[in-house]
């Protein structure tokens with residue numbers, strides 16, 4: 081289905097596994113706009129019996145109210161703390177060493193706490209490592225991390241950091257998550273049909289942030305979900321394959337067509353240019369033009385049986 085991450089991910093997983101016995105605390109960097117979908121499905125397993133600090137990166141782009149819910153959600157789990165930050169602002173990272181010590185517990189009064197940063201591509205791992213180290217030790221930007229020998233770097237507050245982040249693949253087994261990852265720009269635009277992503281995103285925004293959507297595109301109404309003759313259903317994975325637009329309850333096709341008509345111009349022949357509308361919506365969403373917003377809440381986390389497709393234990 082969505083084959084974007086090649087075999088080197090297995091190598092990354094192996095490297096993380098090898099490094100973990102030496103690590104006291106795992107830092108998982110998440111995108112604050114989608115803290116569930118930007119998590120790595122394997123990480124929970126990899127870091128079993130390790131305390132985890134969840135860093136919700138890009139807090140500057142996320143809805144502050146939702147971010148508080150997410151932090152409370154993670155803080156309520158055993159051996160887990162969360163901190164939301166604008167990772168590019170180094171001063172917001174000052175609390176991290178203390179949180180690492182708290183998570184590591186009394187055991188680590190004798191030596192530096194050893195920490196490893198992990199997360200999906202482009203989530204802000206290198207920015208975090210450099211911000212903590214106070215200098216550029218990891219390459220930032222949109223290129224995948226260069227694999228090199230892992231070294232430990234002492235940062236302030238008696239914390240030693242593995243300087244190569246563990247790059248893991250995102251949650252793709254859940255179709256709703258894949259669409260949110262695509263909407264945020266975390267996965268490349270060729271991985272899923274671009275217009276489909278915008279259609280689903282339009283419906284989701286109509287549900288979660290109707291005023292922001294209406295204001296930005298001067299929409300007077302947000303049409304409710306109605307199956308369109310001729311328009312393809314956008315279906316989620318799973319045994320019943322529910323229609324993602326029906327789940328959102330809004331007519332993403334009609335909303336996107338309206339945005340396209342207002343902002344995209346018409347194609348020759350007078351047809352609305354949905355692709356251009358998709359470009360406008362996704363570009364503006366990713367650049368914060370619709371305001372600070374979050375694409376999922378803790379309530380969107382599927383029940384374990386639904387997420388794995390396995391039956392719940394009797």
Ligand SMILES: Nc1nc2c(ncn2[C@@H]2O[C@H](COP(=O)(O)OP(=O)(O)OP(=O)(O)O)[C@@H](O)[C@H]2O)c(=O)[nH]1
Nearest residue numbers: 138166167201202203204205206207220221223225
């Ligand atoms: N607005 C905003 N941008 C951020 C934040 N954190 C990181 N970025 C930007 O996101 C982009 C990716 O950041 P990196 O630190 O390179 O991400 P990474 O996880 O190391 O990426 P890979 O090495 O490709 O896996 C950069 O352009 C950063 O400037 C943040 O909190 N807010």
Ligand SMILES: [Mg+2]
Nearest residue numbers: 205206219225
């Ligand atoms: Mg990096």
